Amino acid sequence: MSTVGVTGEDRQDLTALENRAIRRRSLALLRELIAPHRRRLWVTVALVVVSTALQVVGPTLIARGVDTGLPAATNDHDFTPIVLITAGFLVSGFGAAALLALYTRWSIAMSQDVLGELRRRIFAHTQRLSLEFHERYTSGRIIARQTSDIDTLGELLNGGLSNLVSGVLFLVFTAVALVTIDPTSAIPLAFAMIPVAAVTWWFTIASRREFRASRIYSTRLIVQFVETMTGIRAVKSFRRERVNRETYADKVEDYREATRRTIQVYGMYDPALKMIGSLTVAAVLATGAFRVIDGALEVGALLAVVLYTRRFFGPIEGLAMFYNSFQSAGAALEKISGFLEERPTVVEPTDPKPFTATRGELEFRGVSFAYTSDRVVLPEFDLTIRGGETLALVGATGAGKSTIAKLIARFYDPTTGSITVDGRDLRDMSDVDLRSAITLVTQEAYLFSGSVADNIRMGKAGATDDEVERAARAVGAHEFITALPDGYDTDVNKRGNRLSAGQRQLVSFCRAFIADPPVLILDEATASLDIPSERLIQRGLTTLLAGRTAIIIAHRLSTVSIASRVLVMDRGRIVEDGATHDLLKGTGTFATLHRAWRDSLA
Amino acid sequence: MNDSTPQSPRSSGTFRGLARVIPFARSDLARLGVGMGIMIVSSGVALGIPIALEALVDGPLATGDPVQVWWAVALIALLGFVEAALVLLRRVTVLTPGTRIDSRFRNTIYRHLQDLPIAFHDQWQSGQLLSRANSDVSLIRRWMSFGLVMLVGNVLMIVMGIAVLFHWSPLLAGVFLLCSLPMFYFGTRFRSQYSSLSRAAQDQWGDVSTAVEESVHGIRVLRSFGRGADSLTSFAGRTRAGRNLEVNKGNARAGLGFWLVWVPDFALAACLLTGVWLASDGTLTTGQLFAFFATAAVLAGPIESIGFLLGLTLEAQSGVARIFEVLDESNTITNPENPVTATPSGGSLVFDNVHFRHASQSPDDPDLLDGINLDVRPGETMAIVGATGSGKTTLTALPARLYDVTAGRILLDGVDIRSLDLSALRTRIAMAFEDATLFSETVRDNVLLGRDDLRDADPARSDAVLAQALDVAEAGFVYDLPDGVETIIGEQGLSLSGGQRQRLALARAIACAPDVLVLDDPLSALDVETEARVESALRRVLATTTAIVVAHRPSTVTLADRVALLDNGRITAVGTHSELLANSAAYRHLISSLVDDPGHDSTEEPS
The missing domain is CATH 3.40.50.300 (P-loop containing nucleotide triphosphate hydrolases)
Structure with a gap:
């Protein structure tokens, strides 16, 4: 079992060693995120230091007011000391409040910047990770990382950080003030630290376990939620609602129980600290009271000492609260840092030389592809696709056509051998160069929320309205787009439900057209088109494909018919390869397929 | 932004909006009430500690009777012990109801969304739905089991504390109260400002979650056209908008926080001056003066926390509003009241x-x-x-x-x-x-x-x-x-x-x-x-x-x-x-x- 990356993400039974490794990884990420803000951090810390100091001064001044100001006023009718003390108290109070407000503003801006950076990193990493990863890691999990995990971390940074800084400072100042006023009173306090450490140690272990469970169950909830809402049509038509309700309720219950435990752990920790605090106060009072009777201690000093001791445990509870959200955020950070630790299997070269593909000649040398050693999809083969050639890939489902398409688009890297475009290995090209050289259009025509024009612009950032319309006209999409309520500005809404599958495919053709790459791969890109649209596209295609290399995968041989060369594949092997004319004349697989297809048109 | 998210009319009162949570609390409401009761008692116990201190200072310390000192110390220790026990009891009492309300919300939202017609789902971005079913529900849980109890408890504590202050010295307490009045003004101003900010922020995060979802579901398109960088830029824009709203929220909290720290301090300074003057007259004993400030010191924490708790309450309120926007959508495709039981015959x-x-x-x-x-x-x-x-x-x-x-x-x-x-x-x-x-x-x-x-x-x-x-x-x-x-x-x-x-x-x-x-x-x-x-x-x-x-x-x-x-x-x-x-x-x-x-x-x- 491993805990590297996202493997073992659902495990709750981590060994001490694994725990430590995950902890280290999470803290390293946290440090890295905070590093750029180090200066701001110190300034805010300074603000809190001063503000806290001023807040600590408060009780001292009141004690002074009673000890010095009161006798002066009573005995000498001299109100000067008390007025001065009051003025000092006012100034310190104002300063404390102002600095505290300033600190709040700064720390929120800082923590939001940290969260923003983390969001950006997860997003960028999501885009960088290979498709292989996305095929096994659900979208719901990534969404959970970006939403509820980030929220949890936000709770720590927004509220917790101030608890930590002011807590620690309060603690230090109070302790110093206490020792200054009456060192003897500090002794019970020092002893109190032993049980405090013991309960904290217990809390550390217990809360880590519970928070981790809570993160895991929370993710499961989100995964099911996303899957249900994405597949709502199937849910309804197959009456999945009841089963879904039940499984969701079970997951909610798991999550509830986990949450309950996290709260319970803190619910025991906090009163335990309170109890220790109260007993300490009593001890300080006892030691102080007798010295007051003996005359060794002023009444005012005793009051201050007791107030300080009580105040000492205030921040300790604050620190406990911080520690609680820290543990909670730690569990979230574990998941996030694990996700970020995943390395893409298809890696962009570190220092790619700029390269512009022009002819679009593709060369496969000794290429093979296997998901695992026992699931070989493509046995080793060589293939040259000349620049400007229109090649059709034909074969039954599962013959490996789409795998070849994905290899050319570098969604995957070949297991052995190399693929080059115009002599450059795909693995040596920057992503930008690769994407402007090669475009893959698949059957799944995903639409993003936004207008139709925005969706077409996915093919080329910043394309003008004219270009968008020209592309739409070229592929025959202009008519249906102008018939939409707002034409090109029509919002396609969620998941493009308002556009039919055929219309979505037309939009994705527009994208390809506007992208204008030297190599274009169409993987079943016309499957959902009706015949008139396909006819329109066929005409557009002839112009679109002219002057570029094209690989067409289509079950409809009508699309294949514009190819000048045909490859027939069977179980990962190329079994026929030749000019369309020649193959048609023969008696091979393609000729048979083609006849069958023609018959199907009758 | 998304025009598909209908904005609810601004609800008239924070608590009226929040009252919609009650049906989800059902039987747990009683336990929450008990929790609050325990909180009040424990606050009372906490306030009892200064009273015991006063008794100690004016009694045994003045007379120098060691036995009496022991009794006083034991009393204070006992009070502290009781306080801690009550806190534990409160947490245990409130624990289950809070999580149960959370569960009910989660289940109800999921079921309702699942039942709503496709036409509804065509209109709503899934990220907006998720943020309601998840983040907003968590907000309500935190508010119910922590914010609400703390808010009510702290307000009661402040009220009781002020009553105790009146007990020590009506004049000093009057001065303290009078000087604290400006807080109400700042609180009200904060409320209107903060609730619209938090609503906007929650909507924005819903949008961000939609963007995340689309970037994953549409990853092949993004990859194939090499648009990862652009989508990152637009995503960063959305999160920046969210960040700015959060920062504005923080600034509003900071503004209120300033007054919540400064105003009580100001009031306390006024009391110090007045108190010493009264004590110099002999109108007030030294013990009473001690007790007054000890009580006032206990109040500083609750007063300061009002800002945070009020913020949490307002966030919960907009969470409730967002959730009910979805729950109030009526399902137009429902079972008929008296379904016809037709025997299938061929299926024309x-x-x-x-x-x-x-x-x-x-x-x-x-x-x-x-x-x-x-x-x-x-x-x-x-x-x-x-x-x-x-x-x-x-x-x-x-x-x-x-x-x-x-x-x-x-x-x-x-x-x-x-x-x-x-x-x-x-x-x-x-x-x-x-x-x-x-x-x-x-x-x-x-x-x-x-x-x-x-x-x-x-x-x-x-x-x-x-x-x-x-x-x-x-x-x-x-x-x-x-x-x-x-x-x-x-x-x-x-x-x-x-x-x-x-x-x-x-x-x-x-x-x-x-x-x-x-x-x-x-x-x-x-x-x-x-x-x-x-x-x-x-x-x-x-x-x-x-x-x-x-x-x-x-x-x-x-x-x-x-x-x-x-x-x-x-x-x-x-x-x-x-x-x-x-x-x-x-x-x-x-x-x-x-x-x-x-x-x-x-x-x-x-x-």
Whole structure:
């Protein structure tokens, strides 16, 4: 079992060693995120230091007011000391409040910047990770990382950080003030630290376990939620609602129980600290009271000492609260840092030389592809696709056509051998160069929320309205787009439900057209088109494909018919390869397929 | 931003808005009340400590009686012990209700969303739904089990504390109260400012979560066009907008926080001056003066925390408002009150002057389906042919009531489908969609999705149904998967090709053995040979099943007994394939193959 990356993400039974490794990884990420803000951090810390100091001064001044100001006023009718003390108290109070407000503003801006950076990193990493990863890691999990995990971390940074800084400072100042006023009173306090450490140690272990469970169950909830809402049509038509309700309720219950435990752990920790605090106060009072009777201690000093001791445990509870959200955020950070630790299997070269593909000649040398050693999809083969050639890939489902398409688009890297475009290995090209050289259009025509024009612009950032319309006209999409309520500005809404599958495919053709790459791969890109649209596209295609290399995968041989060369594949092997004319004349697989297809048109 | 998120009218009072949580609290409300009661008692105990201190200072310390000192110290220790015990008791009491309310919200939202019609889901971005079902619910939980109790407790503590202050010295307490009045002004100002900010922020984070979801679901498109960098830029823009709102919220909290620290300090300074003056007169004892400030010191914490708690309350309020925006959406497609129990008889399907339009359509636009009259006889297979966007998919969604007709009616065996039990209706009608959504379950569970009745049935029977459905849909490839039909597929499992998924979706519809089968271009991703095999198998099934098949190809049309031509929301012709080919130019245009198209310049041999 491993805990590297996202493997073992659902495990709750981590060994001490694994725990430590995950902890280290999470803290390293946290440090890295905070590093750029180090200066701001110190300034805010300074603000809190001063503000806290001023807040600590408060009780001292009141004690002074009673000890010095009161006798002066009573005995000498001299109100000067008390007025001065009051003025000092006012100034310190104002300063404390102002600095505290300033600190709040700064720390929120800082923590939001940290969260923003983390969001950006997860997003960028999501885009960088290979498709292989996305095929096994659900979208719901990534969404959970970006939403509820980030929220949890936000709770720590927004509220917790101030608890930590002011807590620690309060603690230090109070302790110093206490020792200054009456060192003897500090002794019970020092002893109190032993049980405090013991309960904290217990809390550390217990809360880590519970928070981790809570993160895991929370993710499961989100995964099911996303899957249900994405597949709502199937849910309804197959009456999945009841089963879904039940499984969701079970997951909610798991999550509830986990949450309950996290709260319970803190619910025991906090009163335990309170109890220790109260007993300490009593001890300080006892030691102080007798010295007051003996005359060794002023009444005012005793009051201050007791107030300080009580105040000492205030921040300790604050620190406990911080520690609680820290543990909670730690569990979230574990998941996030694990996700970020995943390395893409298809890696962009570190220092790619700029390269512009022009002819679009593709060369496969000794290429093979296997998901695992026992699931070989493509046995080793060589293939040259000349620049400007229109090649059709034909074969039954599962013959490996789409795998070849994905290899050319570098969604995957070949297991052995190399693929080059115009002599450059795909693995040596920057992503930008690769994407402007090669475009893959698949059957799944995903639409993003936004207008139709925005969706077409996915093919080329910043394309003008004219270009968008020209592309739409070229592929025959202009008519249906102008018939939409707002034409090109029509919002396609969620998941493009308002556009039919055929219309979505037309939009994705527009994208390809506007992208204008030297190599274009169409993987079943016309499957959902009706015949008139396909006819329109066929005409557009002839112009679109002219002057570029094209690989067409289509079950409809009508699309294949514009190819000048045909490859027939069977179980990962190329079994026929030749000019369309020649193959048609023969008696091979393609000729048979083609006849069958023609018959199907009758 | 999204115009699909309706803004609720600003609710008049924070607590009136929050009161909608009460039905979700139900029996737990009592425990929450008890929790609050315990909190009040423990606050009282906490306030008792200064009283005991006063007794100590004015009593034993003045008289110097050691026994009395011990008693006082013991009392103070006891009070502290009781306080801690009460805090523990409070947490334990409030613990379960808080999480239970959270669960009820989660379940209710999920169920409601699942029940709401497709038309609702067309309008709402999924990220907005998720942020309500998750982040907003968590907010409410934190507020219920922490914020509410703390807020009420702290306010009571402040009130009681002030009462105790009055006990020590009415004059000092009056001064303290008078000086604290400005806090109310700042609190009110904060409330209006903060609630609109937090609403805007929550909406923005919902948008961000939509953007995340789309970036994952559309990753192949982003990858293929190399648009990762641009989508990152736009994502960063959205999160920056969220960040700015959060910063504004923080600034508002900081502003209030300033007054909440400074005003009590100011009041305390005034009291110090007055107190010393009173004590110098002998109007006040030193012990009373001590006790006064000890009490006032206890109050500083609760007063300061009001800012944070008020913020949390306002956030919970906008969370509640956002959740109820969704929960208040009424489900328009519901079970009739008295469903007709019709005995299935062959499954005739009649469209009687059916109209359909989306609620969001502008009034000037014509209906999407504009008076459909179509009579599908029992056992008949009707192909629907029409240009892209003519309304075919909409038409197929109506019989199973994924959408309801906006006028006219659909009759199944002569009974209006709206008077049938919804679940019974959907049992009788099975659908295969063009984009085949499979769930993260085994092949078996996916194919038998619509067969609840087989869940506890004889395994041999469900195996037979499974095998037969897979056979008809030519989905034998599943037996070669790593775990055969027990292989987990879908998003969390093995990824399948488009053609493979489509065949499983078809098998899923067939496994239902429905009276009416609705197939929306079910074979588009299949290669010719597989398609031919599926078709011949389908023909057997369709011989006895009423079916509507959306067809783009002549090959699919041949499955049908008759064909209906759909044009601009109307059925313009009905007849057999050859009749329509002979009589309808529009039909010929739609269905005749490219090779027969004289205008087509193909590179292949002329036939």
